[in-house]
Amino acid sequence: MTTTPRWRALTHHHLFWPVAVLVILLLVNVPFTPDFFSIKMTDGHLYGSLVSIVLFGSPLILVAVGMTLVIATGGIDLSVGAVVAITGALTCSYISDQADQSALSGVFLAMGIGLVAAVVCGLWNGFLVARMGIQPIIATLIIMVAGRGVAQLITDGQIITVNSEPYKLIGGGYWLTLPFSIFVVAAVVAVTVALTRRTALGLLVESVGGNAEASRLVGIRSMRIKIMVYVFCALCAGIAGLMISSNTSAADGNNAGLWIELDAILAVVIGGTSLLGGRFSIGGTVVGALVIQTLTTTIYTIGVPTQTNLVFKAAVVIIVCLMQSPKFRAKVFGGRFGTKPGAKGGTGQPAAAQAEPAAATEPAPKMEVS
Amino acid sequence: MAEPQPVLEMTGIVKEFPGVRALSGVDFRLFPGEIHALLGENGAGKSTLIKVLTGVHSLDGGTITLSGTSVRFDSPSQTQQAGISTVYQEVNLCPNLSVAENIFIGREPTRFGRIQWKRLRREAAELVDRLGLDIDVTAPLSSYPLAVQQLVAIVRSVGTGDADGQGAGTKVLILDEPTSSLDRDEVLELFALMRRLKDQGVAILFVSHFLDQIYEICDRMTVLRNGTLVGEHMVSELDQVGLIQLMIGKALDQLEELHDHQLRSDVGESLLQADGVGRVGGVAPFDLEIKKGEVIGLAGLLGSGRTELARLLFGADQPDSGTVTIGGKQVSMSAPNDAISEGVAFCSENRKTEGLVPDLTVRENIILALQASRGWTRPIPVAQRDELVAKYIKALDIRPANPEARVGQLSGGNQQKVLLARWLITQPKLLILDEPTRGIDIGAKAEIQKLVVSLSEDGMAVLYIAAELEEVLRLSHTIGVLRDRKLVAQLANGPEITPTRILETIASGEHQ
Known part of the structure; x- marks a missing residue:
């Protein structure tokens, strides 16, 4: 393989590896499902595996987009799954108490209540992390564990079912031939990109995550930035919670959004945002989330036994992470996929590259400081 | 002192890091029953030498002889077993455990696999007692102030190397800047302990930035500069001016020649006024006035409190006494934001960790x-x-x-x-530059200095910190001299201010 400048520029684009993995995973399905890429129009709705992947992946994309900003500040949010459950539980229990479950005003009020609860969770996380200085993994663990209990309390330990046409639209309905949730996701992603790149928020988030002390000395109010980011992440999780409960027309405090935080973190990492904080890529995260969802779909289509599908998933994730690690590529493929000259391990590299963060970010040993 | 056999002898020590030769052929010897100061500016190689000796860094050349036998340490624990103990600046103990537990942690006396708590407490008490300290060994370490914790760290390291707690195992004790966060009384207590250990025949290697302390407690000193040995002297035979010359590496008359200044004297009205601003463990309370268009240079050895002073004026560290007034308005200095909004800017000396993203x-x-x-x-x-x-x-x-x-x-x-x-x-109205020319090439250095002059001509006040005296002299209207974390003098620059004069001020600490 010759490395023309064009090819080199392509492989060096930060989205190259996530997209390549996504394409490969999609192609793997073709031998098992020959019409994998076909999309049919039935009853004015588009159907097909690709549409399903986006539809079922929507909540994950939402959660992962919020998680991206938290991770970019050098934090992590484990509570998103619980927030999904709380939001769904509150909204559904409010709707189910209405005489007319399909009344628009009631549905909007219910969703408002759910999202306010999500924001409160985010404020709590942000308060613990930014104000109290508690490590993010511990601070958010609190709601991760307690939140499911709260959701169970709201639903009295039952699965609450609702029968509301307008509410069903968010996660299970169609609009302009496409699943409505795709529009929700597109809107949230667009708003996030605008919020971070049209204002200075993205720059300040990257600065806080890239070098917290330098950011403090330059006068960035990192406390505010961090609280905002945790609130935003919880809000995204809340919207995902609406979507999940709407899709099944039920709120399950125990199982809604279970383990979604881990998939979301994985999606962020596959998308090229470093767990050490700093540079982030919303586009990369969306692709990363699609990779995870495609993987889940692939597991079903190629018929991996359900008992072993987590093992299979783990194996693929390891391969993906290794492929994205410049160190691994240099070892296995030589310089063919050329690592970026002078690229720091800090940003744009997935978890596998973080195995030795010290070695990657400090090329030369520190000189003594006496 | 008669010249007995040195307990520790390091010969021709070489240590290289990629692209840097941190130590080139350094000789060092340590005699039993002496307190030996290791001196040099930051980056001179003091810490590297200690780390090579204690096995933290591997040796690239040279030999180490301990009590007459050649040794080579691959890990800090080997060093400890051989009788070399180290106490670092930061106390590495467990504050939640008792003093006795801290002293014996990792080598508790056991019987059938069970810890003998009574024996542990008794032996800890004996050890503390023998060293003349009044410490309740059953109390948690955190109930004592930092200074006592430092002493406990020393007791612990002296007790290391022998399971029966007789203290005979330690031949060499390395104290790496143990006094930097202690007040005067606490330092005296530490010195008393050091003297007792010295009388017991322990050789002590003492690293400190405080020259007064060196002259108070040490018998002999070794001076390093840029990774090479500059000299070994008896403390009584070398005065402070001579020592500083050795550390900086220039004779006084040589400095004299480089010195020539042409400064405008048209500084404006007062911009910043600091009254009694200080911070415990940082810099002693000081008064300082900075005028518009004025360049104030800070001179003093590394570790004398130059950076700490600058950080207080920016709010990077919070002063615990005094007031700062900028442009007639008192500023709370609870965070850098407060200073920044009043037009103060600060370029840290640590570009990588505190500057760049x-x-x-x-x-x-x-x-x-x-x-x-x-x-x-x-x-x-x-x-x-x-x-x-x-x-x-x-x-x-x-x-x-x-x-x-x-x-x-x-x-x-x-x-x-x-x-x-x-x-x-x-x-900004005031630009604080902490070592802006460190580690950069000559061309960029000159450009930055020129920039400082032109900024001050435009009315910007500059607080300028540099290791090189002539750099400070060339640029500054006023020179603040620091010594031992105290602003000891403020000299208006003029023909009579020479590097010699500044060195003398640093050495004597007069104008207090």
């Missing part, structure tokens, strides 16, 4: 301070931003002149210019 581009790093003051909702318009960045890249000649380049990939001098640009863009 290495993953961001040159452009992003340059606009960071301005953007931070505008808040996230008001981004700098793209056209204005690009124009500003281009202007400063050009004015400061930042290379490569590519705003999209990652700042982590630039050379040291260009990184420094990026940081300067970051603050100049905010048009």
